[in-house]
Amino acid sequence: MKDKLIIVSGGMDSITLLHKHAQFIKLAVSFYYGQKHEKEIQCAVENCFMLEIPHITVDISAVGTLLKSDLLKNGGEIPEGHYEDLSMKRTVVPFRNGIMLSIAAGIAESNDCKEILIGNHAGDHAIYPDCRADFIAPMAEAIENGTYGKIQVYAPFLHMTKRQIAITGKSIDVDFSLTWSCYKGGTVHCGKCGTCTERKEALEGFDPTEYEA
């Protein structure tokens, strides 16, 4: 029974989730919100095409222009270094997961989907408040109560590390070269920003990524 909607950014976490649950997914949704690394969406499109899963990109760039974050085209430079560095806080997009989950809830209800799959994980770093369990739990309750109990939220990677997600992906033959992480959105992964650093650590030993550095 295909009755799940997945939020898929095109990063290694959501692409792993996509492949893991492919047979149950009715609709995949990506968001364009003005991110510098919009090429991640192309990875989502390619993986969905390969898996024959209908995919839509929702353009909420008008919302993005009203948000402050260095991750966005209207923001400052992407900092380099590790996620835990304070400078990485500037790449947080205010309430991004809340915005994506809410819109996904409306789309899910409109398409008779029963569940929203999201690949966020809290284990690795704490700078993103809308990735953590104490956000996901009330958000899931709000979505359930706000849709007559029709829509559930499922975040199976919530308590996993990125390394564990990478190993899960590897075990089901996810092609990580068809995923995108780098916040800078250049031709190849920069290898220096927080998300590249994290990607390298997670994929160590089986990393097909071409890095600039």
Next chain:
Amino acid sequence: MKDKLIIVSGGMDSITLLHKHAQFIKLAVSFYYGQKHEKEIQCAVENCFMLEIPHITVDISAVGTLLKSDLLKNGGEIPEGHYEDLSMKRTVVPFRNGIMLSIAAGIAESNDCKEILIGNHAGDHAIYPDCRADFIAPMAEAIENGTYGKIQVYAPFLHMTKRQIAITGKSIDVDFSLTWSCYKGGTVHCGKCGTCTERKEALEGFDPTEYEA
């Protein structure tokens, strides 16, 4: 201290809320999501202009095209009758308040606002699941936890009836002729749809509205 963001549709509830808390409001936000009665937004603009409150309209019509509701331009005819009628359920926009609150949370955090004001009320009818306390409470918690505790949600009309809101508005001289309810979005209020029926009952005795019927 002006540190509140208000979600203002242009209807009588949110306009009453706007006038009641005007001195504390830093930013007013309306959403264009493809509603047939987009002229409600003009009422929001006019009242904000009068009160010298900065106002922005966020265009999420790309999201609206993906939602199923007769309230939307891509939906069917607006039914006539009372809100309690089953046919009115077709005017529910899936998870609308969740979508608006989430985007408002991101905008609030980006503009150093501390609170989101929303004029929803649960008392009058039960067909809108995302108007009720069991939606607002977890949604408020998700927003608080998803913004490092920076943003609170305040829905002071939650347990009031529309009649009580109307009386509150009258007591502070709200000009209800500068508010819009009718879902049909014609030249004047139709007087027959669910929201017109409700408006008439709420404003009885001091209703300045011109009705078609």
